[in-house]
Amino acid sequence: MTATTRDPQYNFAYLDEQTKRMIRRAILKAVAIPGYQVPFASREMPMPYGWGTGGVQVTAAIIGPDDTLKVIDQGADDTTNAVSIRKFFARTAGVATTANTTEATIVQTRHRIPETPMVEGQILVYQVPIPEPLRWLEPREAETRRMHALSDYGSMHVKLYEDISHHGRIATTYDYPVLVNDRYVMASSPIPKFDNPKMDNAPFLQLFGAGREKRIYAIPPWTAVKCLDFEDHPFEVQHWDDACAICGATDSFLDEIVTDDAGGRMFVCSDTDYCSGRVAADQKESAA
C-alpha cells in the first residue's frame, strides 16, 4: 500500500462537489433499480472517451480520504491505463493505493473481476464502453428504452440463437448479457464470461460507469444475476487444459502468451495480484 499527499490545485478527486452529488444521485437510483441504466451528465475528464471516463467518474464520486484504491486493466495492476488512473487518484484525492485485492476498499476495473473473492463492504467499479445490451439489434435509443420498460427481451435470445446456428454454441465470450434481479437485461461489460458467475449473489457492491454513453448502472449486494442461455445450450465458463505457468493455478482465467516464432506459448494468470499472491504463499510455505 502506498500513500501520497493530495495535490491542492484540484478539488478532492478532481470533480466539483455538485458534480459528485449528481453522480451519487444517479448511483442511488441505479442501486435502487438493479440493472437499469440511469442517464447522468457525464463530465469532460482529463482522459479521452474510451479510456475509462465512466469508471473514473463513479470512483471519484464515491471515494473518500480513508479509502484504499486498486485499479486493474485486464487483470493487471501494471498496465499503462491502470497505472495512470491509479496515479490520477493518488494525486487528486491523496488516497492510499494498492495492488492487493484484499486490502482495497474500492477496485476499479476494466475487463476483469479479481480472482480473489471480494467481500462485503468492498465496491467494484466497472468501466463500460457500451452499456446497452440491445444496441447491436436496435440502434434507436427511444426504442431500446421502450424495450427495457416493457421487458421486451425476445431479441436478446435471437442473438444467442444466431450464435448457436452459426457456431454450434453460444459464441459470446465476453460482455455476456445477463438478467439482473429477474427484471432488467444488462450488459456485463467486456469481462470474460468466465467472470460472470462471480456477479451472481455477490457480497460486494457492483457499480458500472459508461462515460461516453453517459450511463450508470448497478448491482447491489446479494442480487440474482443470471446469464441468458437456452435450456439445451446452458451457460458455460471457459476451461483451460493448462495451469498457470507461474503459480500453477488451475482455477483462474489464463492469458495465452506467445513466447517465440516457433509457436511456443505459455498460459499465465490474467490477474497479476492473484498470481503473485499464490507465488508468495508458496514461497512462505516452502520456507516454513
Added chain:
Amino acid sequence: MSGPLLDVRNVSKAYGSTVACAGISFRLWPGEVLGIVGESGSGKTTLLHCVSGRLRPDAGEVIYQTRHRGTVDVLHLGEAEQRMLMRTDWGFVHQNPREGLRMAVSAGANVGERLMAVGARHYGRIRDSALDWLDKVEIDTGRIDDLPVTFSGGMQQRLQIARNLVSGPRLVFLDEPTGGLDVSVQARLLDLLRGLVARLGLSAIVVTHDLAVARLLAHRLMVMRRGEVVETGLTDQVLDDPQHPYTQLLVSSVLHP
C-alpha cells in the same frame, strides 16, 4: 365462441382537413377474411393501421375478443398488453417485407423471434418450429441460416408470413400483400395465403387495390372511397352485382388479359 372477433365502432381519422376515415364501423367474425378495396386515397390503409393498433384514430373503439379474458378495447390497452397482443394473437404483414423482417438476422431467427419473445428457451425446439414454418411457406429449409437480404422479394414476403404465423395468431392484417411482386410470384403467394387461412382457421383483414386478389382471398368486401365505405357484402356479390356507382366503376375498370 359467440360474438364477433373484432368489433370496430365509428373509427375516424383525419389529417388536418383531409378525412381518411369517417366513422367506419364493421365486425369481423372468426374464420372470416374481410377485403378492404379502394383506390389510393380511399383511406383503406389508414383504416387498417387504426384497427391493428398501429395508429391512434381520432375517435372510435376497436373491441377485440381475447382468448381468455373476454373483450378488450385495443385502443385503450396499456402499451405492454398491446405489444403482447400484437406479438401473439395478431399478425401484420407489410406490403414491403423489409418492414416486417429483421434483415440482419437469419431466416430461422426471424421466424423464431416471436417464440423467444414469449419465453421459448429450448434452441432445438425453436429451430424445429422455424424449419416447420419455412416448409409451410415453401421456402427451402436449407436456407434457414441465410439472411433475408439474400432472398427474392417473394421469398421475403413468405418469410414475413411465416414470422407472423409462428405464434398461432387468430387475426392477421395484410397490407397489399402481393404489391410489388411479379405476377407468377403473386399467384403462388395468394395460393399459400388461401391455404393457410383455410387450414388454420385464421381471420384476416386484407387491404388491396387489386380486385382479383380480393376475389381470391376475401369472403366479404368493403369498398372504400374518400374515407367512407360505399358498399359492403359478399365478395362475389359485390364484384358480380355491384350496386354503388363507384363499385361499378372499379369493377368495370379492371383489365382482363
Added chain:
Amino acid sequence: MTAMLSFRDVGKSFVLHQQGGTVIPVLSGVTFDLMRGQCMALTGPSGTGKSTVLRLAYGNYRCQHGSILVCHDGAMVDIAGAEPRVVLEIRRRTLGYVSQFLRVIPRVPTLDVVAEPLQAIGTPQDEARERAGMLLRRLNIPERLWSLSPLTFSGGEQQRVNIARGFVAGHPVLLLDEPTASLDAANREVVLDLIREAAARGTSILGIFHDAAAREAVCTATFDVSAVRAAA
C-alpha cells in the same frame, strides 16, 4: 312436404351508373317452391333471366324486392339480406352451384378443385381426393390430368370438372346452369345419371337445360321465367 328453396315475390333490376343510371328491369314477382327431391327446370327464351334466377338463389346477385328462402339446418333462411357469413355457411353445406363456366385458380390441380367442397365440410383430404377421383373418372376426365390445373383444358373438360365439383359434396339443393352444354352424348348421359341419382337421394335441383331432351329426361317440374320477366 318441405320446400327446400322458395322465391317469394322476388324482383331484380340492374342500375347501370356508368351509363347515366339506366335501369334494366329483369324480373318481377318471381314466386315458386322447389320441393325436396324435385328437379325443376327454368324455361324461357335466351335473355329472359334464367341465369339471373340461379344467381339470385345462390346469393351471387342481390334482389331489390322479395325473399329467397333456403331450408338450411331445418330452418328457412332468407338469403336476400343475410349476413355474408350465413350465406357462405349455406353454400358450404346446403346449396351447391354449377355455373356455366369454371372459374380457374391458376395453380390448383384438378383433383383438389373437385375435392375442395368435401374438405370444406370436414372430410379428410385423402378421402376427399378419392371421392373426387371417382367422380372425375365417371365424367371421363383421365387420371393423368388430375394433377394439372384445369386452365389448359378444353371447354367441355372444364365444364365436367365444374360439374364434378358441384356434385361431389352431396348438397341438398343444387343449382345447375346449362350442365349439359358443350358435352358429347356419352358425357351428357353421365351428367343426367348424376342428376337422377341426386334426385333419388332427395336432392332438390333447379336447373337450366338448353337441351329439351335432357330437360325432359330428368325434370319433374318447370318454371317459366318469361312469365315473370319485368316490364321494360
